[in-house]
Amino acid sequence: MIKYIIVRLALVVPTVFLLSVIVFATIHLVPGDPITVMFGIEGYYPEEVERIKKFYNLDKPIYWQYFVWLKQMATLDFGNSIVRGEPILPLITTRFPRTIMLTLGSMLVAIAFSVPLAMMAAKRHNTVIDVFISGISLTFISMPTFLLAVLMIMVFGVYLDILPTTTHRFASGSTWDVIKGLIMPCLSAGLVTSAGITRMLRTELVDNLHKDYVLFARTKGASDNRALVFHNLRNAVIATATLVGLELGYLMSGVIIIEIVFSYPGMGQLLLDGVTRRDYPIIQITVLIFALTFVVINFITDLLYSVLDPRIRYE
Amino acid sequence: MGKSERIDAGTGEQVLEVIDLETRFFTLTGVINAVRGVTFSLGKNEILGIVGESGSGKSITCLSAMRLVPTPGRITGGKVLIDGQDIMLESEEDLCLNVRGKKISMVFQDPLTALNPTYTIGWQMKEALDLHSGRATKMDDVRSDLIDALKQMNMPDSEDLLTKFPHQLSGGMRQRVVIAIALLLKPAILIADEPTTALDVTVQAAVLDLIVRLRDDPGMSVIIVSHDLNLIVERCDRTVVMYGGLILESASSEKIVTRPRSPYTRALIHCIPPLTEDTAAFNAIPGDAVDLAQPPTGCPFHPRCANRGSGCDDSVPDLAEIEPGHLVRCFYPESVA
Numbered sequence: 046m047i048k049y050i051i052v053r054l055a056l057v058v059p060t061v062f063l064l065s066v067i068v069f070a071t072i073h074l075v076p077g078d079p080i081t082v083m084f085g086i087e088g089y090y091p092e093e094v095e096r097i098k099k100f101y102n103l104d105k106p107i108y109w110q111y112f113v114w115l116k117q118m119a120t121l122d123f124g125n126s127i128v129r130g131e132p133i134l135p136l137i138t139t140r141f142p143r144t145i146m147l148t149l150g151s152m153l154v155a156i157a158f159s160v161p162l163a164m165m166a167a168k169r170h171n172t173v174i175d176v177f178i179s180g181i182s183l184t185f186i187s188m189p190t191f192l193l194a195v196l197m198i199m200v201f202g203v204y205l206d207i208l209p210t211t212t213h214r215f216a217s218g219s220t221w222d223v224i225k226g227l228i229m230p231c232l233s234a235g236l237v238t239s240a241g242i243t244r245m246l247r248t249e250l251v252d253n254l255h256k257d258y259v260l261f262a263r264t265k266g267a268s269d270n271r272a273l274v275f276h277n278l279r280n281a282v283i284a285t286a287t288l289v290g291l292e293l294g295y296l297m298s299g300v301i302i303i304e305i306v307f308s309y310p311g312m313g314q315l316l317l318d319g320v321t322r323r324d325y326p327i328i329q330i331t332v333l334i335f336a337l338t339f340v341v342i343n344f345i346t347d348l349l350y351s352v353l354d355p356r357i358r359y360e
Numbered sequence: 361m362g363k364s365e366r367i368d369a370g371t372g373e374q375v376l377e378v379i380d381l382e383t384r385f386f387t388l389t390g391v392i393n394a395v396r397g398v399t400f401s402l403g404k405n406e407i408l409g410i411v412g413e414s415g416s417g418k419s420i421t422c423l424s425a426m427r428l429v430p431t432p433g434r435i436t437g438g439k440v441l442i443d444g445q446d447i448m449l450e451s452e453e454d455l456c457l458n459v460r461g462k463k464i465s466m467v468f469q470d471p472l473t474a475l476n477p478t479y480t481i482g483w484q485m486k487e488a489l490d491l492h493s494g495r496a497t498k499m500d501d502v503r504s505d506l507i508d509a510l511k512q513m514n515m516p517d518s519e520d521l522l523t524k525f526p527h528q529l530s531g532g533m534r535q536r537v538v539i540a541i542a543l544l545l546k547p548a549i550l551i552a553d554e555p556t557t558a559l560d561v562t563v564q565a566a567v568l569d570l571i572v573r574l575r576d577d578p579g580m581s582v583i584i585v586s587h588d589l590n591l592i593v594e595r596c597d598r599t600v601v602m603y604g605g606l607i608l609e610s611a612s613s614e615k616i617v618t619r620p621r622s623p624y625t626r627a628l629i630h631c632i633p634p635l636t637e638d639t640a641a642f643n644a645i646p647g648d649a650v651d652l653a654q655p656p657t658g659c660p661f662h663p664r665c666a667n668r669g670s671g672c673d674d675s676v677p678d679l680a681e682i683e684p685g686h687l688v689r690c691f692y693p694e695s696v697a
Binding site: 170171254255256257258260261262263264265266267268269271275276279280283353354355356 | 388423426428430431432452453456457459460461462465466468469470473474475476477478479480487488491492525527538541542
């Protein structure tokens with residue numbers, strides 16, 4: 046087990062290296078650079094442009110820039126934002142936890158909705174209740190996150206006026222303000238995610254319904270519900286964990302849109318801002334962090350298997 | 361059909377009585393009559409065999425006897441008396457707490473799937489205890505009891521076993537664990553549904569002997585269900601032959617083998633290849649097994665029957681006692697040769 050963890054962690058190094066190359070190359074391939082965005086294509090102040098380019102090493106060959114950046118990353122020196130002119134590290138440390146909070150909150154919503162719904166559907170499979178739950182899931186699966194977000198803003202934020210429509214005063218608000226601000230973003234991302242999990246978990250549960258170990262538990266004297274939770278669900282979560290791991294990754298990228306709809310001051314906004322202004326250091330670090338988080342989530346999912354399924358032991 | 365046709369072993373006390381049991385499956389494509397009025401009883405310390413092809417209703421009969429018919433199936437008629445009490449009238453909670461696992465237990469065909477792969481053997485054994493004591497006992501308190509139960513099943517190295525997962529054991533070991541769990545609360549009745557079909561031939565005999573021995577050791581009544589007539593008649597006192605959801609013949613195992621009166625039983629015996637001859641081909645019963653969704657009118661076996669005569673496709677014959685303790689459902693039973 047420990048050996049497996051070490052090997053997996055060692056594999057992260059080449060993964061991250063490859064990632065950094067792709068991230069760096071992609072961004073520099075995109076037409077336009079931060080200086081052009083700032084001064085316009087005409088170039089009214091050629092000397093000034095040259096000076097800034099020199100300052101940020103933008104006049105050097107691309108491989109040279111890459112190695113400089115790599116050296117910075119290795120020493121955890123994130124540098125300054127070209128457009129904002131402020132250091133990047135504080136931006137990341139305040140915004141990254143917020144995005145994680147939003148992602149995990151959405152996943153929590155997704156699980157809180159999908160597990161009971163899937164169990165209800167499986168217990169009454171092929172009945173009206175099952176069809177109804179499938180219908181709801183299908184609706185949410187086919188619905189883009191931002192549409193649900195906008196609909197919710199209209200209903201809860203405008204007509205009912207019970208929840209804040211933006212979360213831009215995040216830093217100054219109280220804990221209750223933060224929670225209130227998180228409700229709608231988490232619900233809109235979470236509900237869409239829950240649809241997929243519900244469908245998968247329901248299928249797994251129905252498959253297990255007539256498994257011998259579930260029936261054997263019943264002959265031992267377990268009630269219908271106990272057999273469903275302790276025997277059926279316990280096995281159904283193994284396969285569903287894969288999907289939850291994947292969905293968590295998708296959620297990370299999905300919340301970028303949610304952040305923009307709700308003016309949520311997280312990594313997504315930072316990234317969008319960086320992309321529109323070609324702020325290279327910002328884009329590079331945010332994309333790299335998103336990618337790294339993806340790697341970490343996958344790693345945790347893999348480890349989770351051996352916890353969930355005793356037949357899987359990493360030797 | 362429909363009348364209560366008692367089959368008594370003659371030993372007096374009956375621990376299990378199934379009377380006119382009817383189980384139907386309400387599927388989207390139609391109703392399947394899996395069990396069509398089955399009546400039999402199980403005497404104290406008796407070993408009863410139920411033989412039939414797949415789809416004969418033997419497994420569903422057993423599950424019905426525990427009121428555990430899987431959806432979309434439902435028991436639509438009849439009674440199941442355990443210790444004289446009709447379990448059809450009892451509440452589901454009562455059945456869980458006092459009947460299943462405590463008075464009547466069941467062992468399944470495939471030991472590889474009967475144990476939950478995600479829990480240790482010890483957990484799954486302890487669960488059986490906890491379900492009936494209504495509280496979670498501490499493992500330390502029951503460890504010695506569990507080890508004893510495993511030892512009774514001739515399990516070696518029992519101390520270690522409790523922390524093992526099912527996949528770490530062989531098929532034969534797993535079946536012993538399953539039986540140990542089924543017997544943990546010392547039920548009076550054990551139903552073994554094809555208990556050895558999935559096991560190696562070498563292990564089969566050992567597990568069967570273990571089950572047969574239960575009659576004497578804790579003093580139990582056992583039902584062995586199988587499609588293997590040989591296996592049943594060798595070990596059971598009495599044999600019930602089922603086809604198409606009906607009992608076609610019921611008699612002592614000796615009579616079933618030596619003087620079968622139902623043409624179906626005879627055909628089954630005829631299927632067993634003799635070891636003495638150099639047989640090139642197996643004898644099979646012509647035609648296909650009965651389709652329970654569209655059973656033939658009259659006797660379910662008549663399309664494949666050699667003795668078929670007028671009236672066979674008209675109505676189902678009654679299960680008649682043609683000699684003491686020997687019941688046959690046939691208009692044209694085999695003559696005693």
